[in-house]
Amino acid sequence: MGNKGTDGGPLTHGVPIASLAHDVLNDPEATVREVALAGWVLHEDRVLQHAGVDPLSSPGNRRKAKMTMETTTDEIAPDIFRMSTFVPEIGPTGFTFNQFLIRADEPLLFHTGPRAMYPSINAAVAKLIPVEALRWITFGHIESDECGSMNQWLEAAPQAAVAHGEVGCMVSLNDLADRPPRVLQNKEVLDLGDKRVRHLDTPHVPHCWEARLLFEETTRTLLCGDLFTHLGKGPALISNDVVGPAEEAESLFKATCLTPTTGSTIRSLANLEPAVLGLMHGSSFNGDCAQALNDLANMYDEMLAAAGSPT
Ligand SMILES: [Fe+2]
Ligand SMILES: [Fe+2]
Numbered sequence: 001m002g003n004k005g006t007d008g009g010p011l012t013h014g015v016p017i018a019s020l021a022h023d024v025l026n027d028p029e030a031t032v033r034e035v036a037l038a039g040w041v042l043h044e045d046r047v048l049q050h051a052g053v054d055p056l057s058s059p060g061n062r063r064k065a066k067m068t069m070e071t072t073t074d075e076i077a078p079d080i081f082r083m084s085t086f087v088p089e090i091g092p093t094g095f096t097f098n099q100f101l102i103r104a105d106e107p108l109l110f111h112t113g114p115r116a117m118y119p120s121i122n123a124a125v126a127k128l129i130p131v132e133a134l135r136w137i138t139f140g141h142i143e144s145d146e147c148g149s150m151n152q153w154l155e156a157a158p159q160a161a162v163a164h165g166e167v168g169c170m171v172s173l174n175d176l177a178d179r180p181p182r183v184l185q186n187k188e189v190l191d192l193g194d195k196r197v198r199h200l201d202t203p204h205v206p207h208c209w210e211a212r213l214l215f216e217e218t219t220r221t222l223l224c225g226d227l228f229t230h231l232g233k234g235p236a237l238i239s240n241d242v243v244g245p246a247e248e249a250e251s252l253f254k255a256t257c258l259t260p261t262t263g264s265t266i267r268s269l270a271n272l273e274p275a276v277l278g279l280m281h282g283s284s285f286n287g288d289c290a291q292a293l294n295d296l297a298n299m300y301d302e303m304l305a306a307a308g309s310p311t
Contacts, residue, residue, distance in 0.1 A: 071120040073127065074236035076284045077219040077276045079103040079195065083124040085117055086233045091252060093232040097145055100223055100278050101128055102216060105193025106135035110214055110223045111280055114148035121149070122156065134160045136182075136190060138197075140225030140280070141208035142172050151178045163190060165201050168210030184212075194218070204257040205265040215272055222274035222289065226255060227266070228296065230282035239287035242277070243295045249281075250303075258304045266297035 071085045081101045088094040099111040099121055107129050113121045125131055134157035139146040147162075154160055154177065162181040164173055173181040184190070184199040198215045205211055206226040214223040230245035231252070250256060270293035277285040277292065285292060 071117075071124040072236075073124050076100075076237050076278060076286070077216070077221045080216060080219060080221050080276075080278070081128055082236055082278060082284055083121055084236065085113070085120060091231045091249075095231055096233060096281055098278070098280050098282075098284075101125055102192060102195050102197065103128055104195040106190075107133055108136035108138060108190070108192055108195075108197060109134060109153065110138050110140075110278070111145070111225075112137060112139060112147050112149040112153055114144045115152065118149040118152045122152075131156050132158065136160065136192070137162045138164065138214060140206075140213060140223075141211040142168060142176070143208070145280070146225070147176075150176070154178050163199070165199060165210060165212045167201075167203070168212070171210060189217070197223075200269070202265050202269075203261075204259050205262055206256045213269070215274065220273065220275035221278055222269060222272060222276070223278045224269070225280050227269075228277065228279050228282060228285065228292070229253070229255065230279075232282070234283035236284060237276075237286055238283040239285065242279075242283070242285045242287070242292050243299065245282065246296060247299055250299075256300065258300060258307055260304070262304065263297040263301040266293055266300065270294045270297070 071083050073081055073083050076082045079102065081103065083099045083101065085097045086094055087097065097111075097113055097117065099109060099113055102108040102110070109125070112118075122131060125134070134153065137150055137153050137157075137160050139150075150162060154162070161179060162173055162177045163184055164181055165186065166183055169181045169183045186199070186201040188199050190197045190199070196217045198217060200213050200215060202211045202213050203209050206229075211225075213225055213227075215221070216223070228242050228246040230242070230249045232245075256262065270290040274289040274293075275286065277289050279285065
């Protein structure tokens with residue numbers, strides 16, 4: 001017997017999660033952050049209910065969940081495609097989950113999306129390449145939106161391998177991935193044929209000690225994961241302010257690790273002089289990327305200093 005509430009929904013400390021989330025939304029004293037996270041919970045609940053899926057009956061049932069929303073595709077640099085799914089329930093203006101496909105001799109996916117989004121993202125990839133031709137499955141760090149459907153992709157693409165840094169493979173992926181991952185050293189390049197991606201270890205940036213990012217050298221595209229996360233459903237590619245919206249979202253989610261090396265790690269990315277930033281949550285950016293990264297680094301340095309000051 002699973003851990004279920006009287007309405008059949010999942011429990012947390014004896015109370016159905018969806019019920020708690022509704023309580024938060026009806027609480028006039030709830031913080032904006034609490035409301036945003038409640039929206040995330042209710043979105044998941046709605047997706048599973050729509051699919052007639054009991055999320056607790058088996059892990060496989062979650063895979064059968066169908067999304068009620070659309071994944072859109074845009075080319076943000078030559079043969080680099082952003083696939084984006086908008087979730088209106090999260091935060092005051094909704095939230096996007098983006099994956100990136102590099103179309104090359106050895107096609108590479110950056111972010112798998114969570115398991116419930118797999119059917120929609122798979123259909124989007126299939127319009128660009130045969131899914132079974134996928135060679136590399138990559139992501140920034142180990143969370144469900146980054147890599148929840150990793151094994152579904154491994155099953156769909158028999159030649160594909162997960163590629164990640166040493167820490168991620170050692171701590172998690174040797175166990176979580178259905179096939180052994182390819183271990184990448186810091187700054188190692190994967191030659192995809194007509195594209196080249198450099199693996200960059202960025203521990204705790206934005207979060208998790210196995211965190212890493214990818215830099216595609218021929219287009220100077222930095223796939224920067226959760227960095228610059230912002231809310232809303234903007235255009236696929238923008239060139240105006242990306243730091244201001246990121247500061248707003250950071251104050252809402254508080255998702256980034258504030259450490260003494262957060263700023264310097266982000267500044268080292270500015271030294272790559274990217275032409276495009278591919279964001280996991282929000283619009284991609286093709287303005288002055290080095291300036292934006294330096295401004296973001298300064299923002300986190302200031303947040304760290306403020307957090308360490310007596311109040
Ligand atoms: Fe994350
Ligand atoms: Fe994310």
